[in-house]
Amino acid sequence: xxxxxxxxxxxxxxxxxxxxxxxxxxxxxxxxxxxxxxxxxxxxxxxxxxxxxxxxxxxxxxxxxxxxxxxxxxxxxxxxxxxxxxxxxxxxxxxxxxxxxxxxxxxxxxxxxxxxxxxxxxxxxxxxxxxxxxxxxxxxxxxxxxxxxxxxxxxxxxxxxxxxxxxxxxxxxxxxxxxxxxxxxxxxxxxxxxxxxxxxxxxxxxxxxxxxxxxxxxxxxxxxxxxxxxxxxxxx
Amino acid sequence: xxxxxxxxxxxxxxxxxxxxxxxxxxxxxxxxxxxxxxxxxxxxxxxxxxxxxxxxxxxxxxxxxxxxxxxxxxxxxxxxxxxxxxxxxxxxxxxxxxxxxxxxxxxxxxxxxxxxxxxxxxxxxxxxxxxxxxxxxxxxxxxxxxxxxxxxxxxxxxxxxxxxxxxxxxxxxxxxxxxxxxxxxxxxxxxxxxxxxxxxxxxxxxxxxxxxxxxxxxxxxxx
Numbered sequence: 001x002x003x004x005x006x007x008x009x010x011x012x013x014x015x016x017x018x019x020x021x022x023x024x025x026x027x028x029x030x031x032x033x034x035x036x037x038x039x040x041x042x043x044x045x046x047x048x049x050x051x052x053x054x055x056x057x058x059x060x061x062x063x064x065x066x067x068x069x070x071x072x073x074x075x076x077x078x079x080x081x082x083x084x085x086x087x088x089x090x091x092x093x094x095x096x097x098x099x100x101x102x103x104x105x106x107x108x109x110x111x112x113x114x115x116x117x118x119x120x121x122x123x124x125x126x127x128x129x130x131x132x133x134x135x136x137x138x139x140x141x142x143x144x145x146x147x148x149x150x151x152x153x154x155x156x157x158x159x160x161x162x163x164x165x166x167x168x169x170x171x172x173x174x175x176x177x178x179x180x181x182x183x184x185x186x187x188x189x190x191x192x193x194x195x196x197x198x199x200x201x202x203x204x205x206x207x208x209x210x211x212x213x214x215x216x217x218x219x220x221x222x223x224x225x226x227x228x229x230x231x232x233x234x235x236x
Numbered sequence: 237x238x239x240x241x242x243x244x245x246x247x248x249x250x251x252x253x254x255x256x257x258x259x260x261x262x263x264x265x266x267x268x269x270x271x272x273x274x275x276x277x278x279x280x281x282x283x284x285x286x287x288x289x290x291x292x293x294x295x296x297x298x299x300x301x302x303x304x305x306x307x308x309x310x311x312x313x314x315x316x317x318x319x320x321x322x323x324x325x326x327x328x329x330x331x332x333x334x335x336x337x338x339x340x341x342x343x344x345x346x347x348x349x350x351x352x353x354x355x356x357x358x359x360x361x362x363x364x365x366x367x368x369x370x371x372x373x374x375x376x377x378x379x380x381x382x383x384x385x386x387x388x389x390x391x392x393x394x395x396x397x398x399x400x401x402x403x404x405x406x407x408x409x410x411x412x413x414x415x416x417x418x419x420x421x422x423x424x425x426x427x428x429x430x431x432x433x434x435x436x437x438x439x440x441x442x443x444x445x446x447x448x449x450x451x452x453x454x455x456x457x458x459x
Contacts, residue, residue, distance in 0.1 A: 046359050072362040085360040089378050098374075099364030150364060 015210035027201030045072035078152030269346035295400025349383025
């Protein structure tokens, strides 16, 4: 479970959000520049909020009141970057083992075998390729494997489907749903795509200039129609 | 056309000075470039301009400024003289002149190279648990390496060819502070054209080979 209350002054508006997510998919939906990526950065510790708190499974990661600020390295939060941020000078194997080498001997949780993860994502045969030799969908699977190999307690995904074409997108959405069912940790996904929001979001937060507008109810109604549409699209 | 070179001292000194300068420049310049590439602070432009100044100033001005510091009555020179150490007109002064003049070339190239590395890669490494030092050596440095190498070569070549500032702080003492450029100048002055020609040929061929090799290497990296 993740709970966060965050404020951060950005140059053109004030970010002010409070949300709580169980082992579900939370969607941050809004136009570009509405503060979505900033929220992911704050959660991962790549940016520091002005005030508030972040709590994951009862562990306090940030609190201005208690002067707690856990480093991004120690937060155990997985982050799938927009465009995936795979290390271009490393092979797929080196990429997915990168986090493991850092965590060796530090964590108490057993780590995963990244090769098995890659196999389960259907990209196990790409181990010795470089990122530039991969398609958008392959890159995404590798980046997911890299983020999940260190057994994060939360997974953040920034526009995970922006770099793939529409057809791949529909397939990847389904895979992500399945992945979430296996992992049972909070996924927080940023998107500006309404279909993503309706198909994936257990809960949706609509962001507008750093403020939240809860749209869960209206979206569930909207999503029923769209899911049906998606299903037919996939079958075609 | 070329005579046998009787005095190899200028060649050896130039190579030694250029090599030592590049080592000093790397140790000081790389962390500074990295810092300036990613941090914003008050007065940054001022510091940047000061660092770049030796690149655009006439070498004689740099030489004069160095004399103000390490000259017999200079700020640092006086204190060192009290301890019995003299820097001017020694090969240490040659190293100092080469270092100061070549520093901006390395700094500029390295800073541009560090800036060209996608910040998201460093952030991704952070979320995977890598510490800052590890990120620098496994992500930032390898990706910035072509630009840094270009800076190394440029500053090496500049240090090898340094003339004006060297002459002012170290003079042209054969067997002590005489480098290839100063030796060429004084050989021509005294009408020893064969010696000048040989030294010119050596430094030209050597510089050509270095640049040629680096360009080839850079091309290979791209493929």
